[in-house]
Amino acid sequence: MSVLSSRSDRRKRTAPxxxxxTPMIEIDRVxxxxxxxxxxxxxxxxxxxxxxxxxxxxxxxxxxxCGKSTLLYIVGGFVNPSQGTARTKGRPITGPGPDRGPVFxxxxxxxxKSVLGNVMYGPRQQGVKPAEAEAQSRVLIEMVGLKGxxxxxxxxxxxxxxQRVALARTLAYHPEVLLMDEPFGALDAHTRxxxxxxxxxxxxxxxxxxxxxxxxxxxxVFLSDKVVMMTQSPGxxxxxxxxxLPRPRRRTELLLDxxxxxxxxxxxxxxxxxxxxxxxx
Amino acid sequence: MISGRALVSRAAPxxxxxxxxxxxxxxxxALKNDSVPTALEALRAxxxxxxxxxxxxxxxxxxxxxxxxxxxxxxxxxxLGLLMGRNRFVASFFNPLLMVIYPVPKAALMPIIMLxxxxxxxxKTLVIFLGVSLPVIYHSFEGAKxxxxxxxxxxxxxxxxxxxxxVRIVLPAAxxxxxxxxxxxLVLALITMVTSEMIARQSGAGNILFNALDMGQYDTxxxxxxxxxxMGICFDALFEMLRARLVKWSEPQFDMPLSFS
Amino acid sequence: MTARAVTADIVLGLVxxxxxxxxxxxxxxxxxxPTTLLPPPGIVFMRLAQQLSTPTFQQEIAATLFRLFAxxxxxxxxGVGIGLAAAASPPVNTIVRPAVRVLAPLPKVALYPALLLxxxxxxxxxxxxxxxxxxxxxxLSTYYGASTVEQKLIWSAxxxxxxxxxxxxxxxxPAAxxxxxxxxxxxLVISCIVVxxxxxxxxxxxxxxxxxxxxxxxxxxxxxxxxxxxxxxxLVLNGLLQALRAYLxxxxxxx
Numbered sequence: 001m002s003v004l005s006s007r008s009d010r011r012k013r014t015a016p017x018x019x020x021x022t023p024m025i026e027i028d029r030v031x032x033x034x035x036x037x038x039x040x041x042x043x044x045x046x047x048x049x050x051x052x053x054x055x056x057x058x059x060x061x062x063x064x065x066c067g068k069s070t071l072l073y074i075v076g077g078f079v080n081p082s083q084g085t086a087r088t089k090g091r092p093i094t095g096p097g098p099d100r101g102p103v104f105x106x107x108x109x110x111x112x113k114s115v116l117g118n119v120m121y122g123p124r125q126q127g128v129k130p131a132e133a134e135a136q137s138r139v140l141i142e143m144v145g146l147k148g149x150x151x152x153x154x155x156x157x158x159x160x161x162x163q164r165v166a167l168a169r170t171l172a173y174h175p176e177v178l179l180m181d182e183p184f185g186a187l188d189a190h191t192r193x194x195x196x197x198x199x200x201x202x203x204x205x206x207x208x209x210x211x212x213x214x215x216x217x218x219x220x221v222f223l224s225d226k227v228v229m230m231t232q233s234p235g236x237x238x239x240x241x242x243x244x245l246p247r248p249r250r251r252t253e254l255l256l257d258x259x260x261x262x263x264x265x266x267x268x269x270x271x272x273x274x275x276x277x278x279x280x281x
Numbered sequence: 282m283i284s285g286r287a288l289v290s291r292a293a294p295x296x297x298x299x300x301x302x303x304x305x306x307x308x309x310x311a312l313k314n315d316s317v318p319t320a321l322e323a324l325r326a327x328x329x330x331x332x333x334x335x336x337x338x339x340x341x342x343x344x345x346x347x348x349x350x351x352x353x354x355x356x357x358x359x360x361l362g363l364l365m366g367r368n369r370f371v372a373s374f375f376n377p378l379l380m381v382i383y384p385v386p387k388a389a390l391m392p393i394i395m396l397x398x399x400x401x402x403x404x405k406t407l408v409i410f411l412g413v414s415l416p417v418i419y420h421s422f423e424g425a426k427x428x429x430x431x432x433x434x435x436x437x438x439x440x441x442x443x444x445x446x447x448v449r450i451v452l453p454a455a456x457x458x459x460x461x462x463x464x465x466x467l468v469l470a471l472i473t474m475v476t477s478e479m480i481a482r483q484s485g486a487g488n489i490l491f492n493a494l495d496m497g498q499y500d501t502x503x504x505x506x507x508x509x510x511x512m513g514i515c516f517d518a519l520f521e522m523l524r525a526r527l528v529k530w531s532e533p534q535f536d537m538p539l540s541f542s
Numbered sequence: 543m544t545a546r547a548v549t550a551d552i553v554l555g556l557v558x559x560x561x562x563x564x565x566x567x568x569x570x571x572x573x574x575x576p577t578t579l580l581p582p583p584g585i586v587f588m589r590l591a592q593q594l595s596t597p598t599f600q601q602e603i604a605a606t607l608f609r610l611f612a613x614x615x616x617x618x619x620x621g622v623g624i625g626l627a628a629a630a631s632p633p634v635n636t637i638v639r640p641a642v643r644v645l646a647p648l649p650k651v652a653l654y655p656a657l658l659l660x661x662x663x664x665x666x667x668x669x670x671x672x673x674x675x676x677x678x679x680x681x682l683s684t685y686y687g688a689s690t691v692e693q694k695l696i697w698s699a700x701x702x703x704x705x706x707x708x709x710x711x712x713x714x715x716p717a718a719x720x721x722x723x724x725x726x727x728x729x730l731v732i733s734c735i736v737v738x739x740x741x742x743x744x745x746x747x748x749x750x751x752x753x754x755x756x757x758x759x760x761x762x763x764x765x766x767x768x769x770x771x772x773x774x775x776x777l778v779l780n781g782l783l784q785a786l787r788a789y790l791x792x793x794x795x796x797x
Contacts, residue, residue: 076701096700097701098701101702104697111793121699122702122703155793170701173702296640297641301644301645317659378559385772389750389769392753392754396757468649472649472651475651475652503656506655509648510648513647513649514644518647
């Protein structure tokens with residue numbers, strides 16, 4: 001059993017399942033209302049319905065404040081929807097769980113634990129014996145490119161390294177779904193592109209389902225099979241764009257590929273059309 | 282109209298006081314200990330104390346000492362703290378000295394100070410002064426240290442001299458922290474006042490307390506406890522109101538855990 | 543900070559202490575203060591050294607330390623426990639908050655006579671007083687640390703399979719550790735002060751009592767000795783706590 005496969009792994013390492021089976025994630029008419037400090041209700045999400053198939057890499061793309069992170073948190077079970085239901089593999093989502101592993105923009109590493117301690121956390125919670133948990137974790141740490149840093153503390157790492165640890169930590173408990181909340185948003189452009197490449201490489205091995213929240217159009221197109229475009233306040237799904245580009249994707253090739261460029265331009269145009277440019281002329 | 286919830290939260294401290302008295306009442310009745318009067322008995326003794334001329338003089342004298350000690354301490358400590366915060370040499374000079382003095386209970390210096398300058402008001406006021414100085418210096422120091430360099434540069438560019446920058450930029454910017462220190466100082470002032478009187482046994486509220494203890498007037502003992510306790514709560518509440526007014530522009534402060542604000 | 547800067551700081555810091563001792567010596571040598579009131583530093587420190595090797599004095603120290611630790615430990619256990627509970631559970635919170643707001647500004651030393659009546663003049667009354675005084679800073683620091691734990695840390699742990707109950711101990715408590723330890727430091731200083739004062743007010747043993755006894759017999763030297771001792775004790779204990787803190791918080795960014 002490889003480090004990446006889950007314990008109850010019945011998934012084949014081939015193309016994602018067809019739409020006739022139960023989708024990995026199903027969001028059904030979900031709305032989310034928040035109470036703001038001025039006591040008015042803020043409708044963050046409005047009537048979102050979405051199906052995500054197993055093994056799909058799906059981006060949720062939209063400007064700041066469109067509720068895309070909220071949607072992710074609902075799938076993660078951290079937030080309960082005001083209306084509607086979210087399901088995973090047919091079962092309603094009632095709370096967080098190791099089947100849906102988050103990776104946050106702020107890294108959220110445990111500062112009192114070393115890199116190794118952080119990565120081992122999940123397996124230990126699942127009852128894996130310390131020696132085996134450590135061995136598995138070391139393999140994962142090497143896979144994300146941090147071999148040699150096992151005993152470092154998060155405060156001694158750069159942003160990019162911290163995010164690698166965060167990814168390794170989540171992968172360590174074998175989630176079926178990866179929930180990534182603008183994971184590279186806090187990093188500089190150079191680190192970001194490196195991590196995008198590394199993420200795809202890691203993902204290729206196992207093809208987990210990924211929900212990836214971002215506000216960057218080219219990031220969404222580069223990484224995903226589908227881009228879910230969201231409007232702002234209240235957040236609604238505007239359009240779902242299928243990205244039909246071959247895998248494995250290499251950034252340097254893709255940047256020059258006219259199909260990639262067309263996707264990016266089309267999506268940006270669609271955002272522009274709705275007057276959602278950030279800066280008015 | 283205030284909502285029901287807000288009403289409850291405003292009344293909560295009052296309810297707690299009532300609750301404490303109830304617990305006391307029940308507890309003392311259950312204990313049947315002659316030396317522990319019931320809450321009601323103690324409460325009844327409070328007006329007696331407040332009405333007794335001599336006790337009142339004593340208590341007011343205590344408060345006067347506390348006020349003077351506190352006032353002088355604040356006046357001297359804030360400038361020192363601010364200077365320490367902005368000048369590394371001054372800080373390095375005073376820091377170890379203060380660190381050595383800090384754990385010494387100032388009220389414990391009472392016997393020595395009494396030996397030197399007698400048992401009058403001065404010794405107690407001096408001790409209160411010492412007790413209040415330290416937290417105020419420390420917090421003024423921390424507050425001044427944390428003032429953003431860029432604010433001072435802007436001030437200098439505007440033509441402010443070093444002294445002006447200190448008074449017009451550092452002082453207001455550090456004010457939230459300074460006031461936290463003053464709040465601690467106030468608490469310590471009250472405690473030092475009471476303790477020094479318990480040790481010196483000359484006059485004052487603490488003295489009344491222990492005199493009553495010696496003479497077996499347990500009602501008075503507990504009544505004085507109520508009086509001193511009420512003083513503590515009142516001062517703190519008043520100070521908090523003042524503080525909120527003075528620094529309503531600031532972020533919520535929390536590094537000296539004194540109480541829920 | 544370079545090594546040179548640090549040593550320069552230390553040297554600079556020792557200057558006022560040295561000056562103080564010099565001033566002290568000066569006052570005595572030049573006759574500004576009679577030796578009965580202000581004994582020369584040399585004599586005081588010699589007496590201190592002498593006392594420290596005397597079993598009776600050591601017993602006094604032991605009594606003070608015992609009460610200090612007992613009271614402090616109770617304060618830590620109760621403070622951390624209640625603080626965590628109040629941060630984690632809304633019902634506990636509604637009870638604890640107003641109680642703390644009322645009890646915290648009370649000068650607990652005013653309760654000392656009541657404690658004497660209830661618990662007698664021995665160890666117990668002092669231990670309870672120490673605990674009562676040290677409790678609140680620890681409780682408040684714990685509450686603050688626990689209630690400001692980064693939400694995403696808790697979510698990460700929940701997603702990894704930790705039950706909500708265990709999250710309190712596996713995430714909230716460690717994440718609140720810096721705040722808790724700051725509160726403990728304040729609590730420790732308060733414990734030193736309170737135990738000494740309580741012993742001064744009424745006691746038959748302990749460092750505070752030593753001072754009062756010396757005052758009664760006008761033995762100035764013997765009055766300085768316990769003061770300096772408690773000061774040193776405070777410094778040592780503080781140093782130990784800081785070392786413990788540095789070790790426990792080695793992973794945290796701002797120690």
